[in-house]
Amino acid sequence: MVVNNALSLIEGDLRDLETGLLSVIRSDVSDATDICVHLAQAGGKRLRPALCFFGAYGGNNKDQVMKVAIALEIIHMATLVHDDVIDQASTRRGVPTVNTLWGPHRAVLSGDFLFARAFSLIASAGLTEVILKLSDVVSSLCEGELIQEHDLFNCNQHEEDYFNRVGKKTADFIAASCQLGALTAGFPAERVLSLRQYGYALGMAFQITDDILDVTATTQQLGKPTGNDLKQGNLTLPVIHALKASPRGDELRAIITSRDLSTERLEQCLSIVREGVSVEYSYERVNHFLKQARDFLPTDLDSEVHTALAAVAEFIGFRKY
Template structure:
């Protein structure tokens, strides 16, 4: 699988070069928004900030806004809010998934406790929506409220379908659109919207972001089978062990000559490292890993096509390179 991967071009720092100073303003604004004299809240917030993150969503928002006449001051608070919402979902996800590591560091629920994690996520959500409300633009509040609603639905779908071998690919794509795709899509929409782009331009950038988000999630799901824990920053194979059936598994269930064996492994609901190795072999033999990669690249092509609809956007070339980066860096 790795031998067929396209090379990643550059790094996030290089790709974000044209908005480096703007991202620095976003970073400073994130720190300012979380600054507090409250002991525990400040301690956890500092811990999350030091964990870093590539700030892909605020970067996409800023890049999608690069139309003539945009006002950066209108965009920074929205970019900060998008990142805080992303951080909140990660903190909550780690509780739901009982995750031990995030970006190579102990999760908040491990470092402190589940109650602290839940309340920290709530705090981040509240802070984000406070910033959105301060813009005076009800459109951005409504859009992000809808995103949180859909992400919650995606998480509930994932819980409800744990270890369910009756899922379809359509179910999978609906779930990952809600869990991952919509936040990236709406980050791009918000950038164009706040910048005053036309409805057609706004829609094209939304569709670009949705395609990138879906492609990214497929790639991330592949990495759960093909990556190394040191590189991923969390244990590999964790999705299947939790009963989360991703695209490679669903493909093998439908097409592998060893589908019955795979079904039994999943139905046992207790997947150890030995069983995980068997599953990996089944996926390789069925071509399921390559199939999933081809679907990721299909969505990547859709993202590229949307960018052709916004010739006025100064950052089209960068957005194309970022789309390739966020997908291919995963393999």
């Protein structure tokens, strides 16, 4: 089953999500509405709400599940806005970022506005446990970002440092998306835990794949400049591995520690990473986490949902954007 077929199982939910999302993010202040609608209409994979719907499939409380799914996507949108301000990014998903169109101050405020809207939506549904878990997710995201900022241009990082950061910045959020769908739908604790474990492993694979694409894909494929992580001093798994495994590792280290990553020197770094075994090694780690994800899938899942979540894992491993 390809991922499009997998998503057909929840296509009605995803359509309703778009309507609900646009309704929740609207404001009496025109700038807030314009910015948030721009973000929503830029598209995206909608991975987190999709995983929430899969986790809840066949369960109860559909209205509450929808609110959780909308909140997950709004929080994701907020984090992207703040990330783009930090990275001074000009495009995302092939369209100008909020900080490019409205400036960094309005971008930060719009991100804050989105966080508030997400938690207000969950509070209005009386989902106290969901609020607590989403608060943990946002705390983890901030911690991961702080760790990343602390280690910019640090060539002495280890894989364990990278995995800890990725766990906080990406995997915890994707794990919660699976977990909260099942929890809100009223499924037993064992299934909720298994789906969280599936989501965490999936999130690790998702972020490593993202980091591989940052050094191998084209700007057209990604919808944003390639090599941007390295340019900002954020050393991802392919780079960390190349620093130790590449015959040109010392050359790579010298360029990174100089912090002079002009276009020519950035391309030089990317060439070093691409020509060795580091990309292949990184894909091996992706496959390791994807196997974990598939192994964590609950055996009592509806067969269609089990097949769909396995297809999502396959998509993560082969995606090119």
